[in-house]
Amino acid sequence: MQAIQVKVPGGCQALQLVEIPLPVPRDNEVRVKAQFIGISSADILIRKGIYSWMPALPAIPGNEMVGVIDAVGSKVSPDLHGQVVLVSSRELDFRGGCYAQAICVPAASVFVLPKSINPIDAICLPNYQLAGAILHHSGIRPSKSAVVYGAAGGVGFAISQLAMADGMQVISIVSSEEKKTFVKNSGIQFVLNRTQDDLREEVMKITDGTGVDLVCAMGGDDFIANLDLLAPLGTLLSFGILGGIPDDNIYSELRKRLGKSLGVRVYSIHTLDHDSELRRGLMIRAIDLLSEGRIEPQAPTIFKLSEACSAHELMESGALIGKLVLVPDD
Secondary structure (H helix, E strand, O other): OOOEEEOOOOHHHHHEEEEOOOOOOOEEEEEEEEEEEEOHHHHHHHHHHHOOOOOOOEEEEOEEEEEEEEOOOOOOOOHHOEEEEEEEHOOOOOOOOOOOOOEEEHHHOOOOOOOOOOOHHHHHHHHHHHHHHHOOOOOOOOOOEEEOOOOHHHHHHHHHHHHHOOOOEEEEEEEEHHHHHHHHHOOEEEEEOOOOOOOOHHHHOOOOOOEEEEOOOOOOOOOHHHHHHEEEEEEEEEEEOOOOOOOOOOOHHHHHHHHHOOOOEEEHHHHHHHHHHHHHHHHHHHHHHHHHHHOOOOOEEEEEHHHHHHHHHHHOOOOOOOOOEOOOOO
């Protein structure tokens, strides 16, 4: 079968299309034949060899797959054969493995998808699982309002939609007018273009001068400026580093705003690596919300598995709108 491997970490050319044997499920495993493979920022870190949970080389990137179970182990119920399932490496002992035509995983790790869900929509579910963790289980106080950066991308879009579904006032931040239109068309009422709008002025206008309880951002030189968007006791939360590590002295900046008693949190869903019940519960809730139509992923941008290099180039360009997905070549 075809798979994408990283033998020597580096740029997009490090993603090599290889032929490897079709895996055979062990006693307690199922084999999932890929229909859709999600691309995430963690895949880029694996490709570069700098992921904190780096798999051994040669590594197959990819942390999420939707597909059909086409083989089961001897100790697995045959009823699972033919089921459409979601594979998330958050449920596995290793990260990666999904940039392939098939993968074998423990039967207990997969999420069986209801027939009411379009499989291509389901590939976005790990983003909504992460969004639920950020909004409700990241150790911050309950929030009634939020500013969300990267709202035209997979995670930022999911945070924005889920926050809306949970009754929060949401202000989404994007980097172009094209992305602004995309997000507004998804039902988000307040969308700002960080390249054109005065974010502090607009956020304060929307919130009647109060600010928001939560800002979800991705690093960068202007990361600390987001403290000025917060209401008293608000939290600035980093859910990624695509913008780079800020150089500011964060403690000094917090002291400058001492009267508002603000907080900064760097969040990773790896916090839940040892809390299977909560982690799986967040995914099951996301599946239910999608089935009920309360969240609605946008149509993804699709590349063939053999085009993984081009897909990574697009993701790193900053021009991406929505989710990136790979499909098997045949």
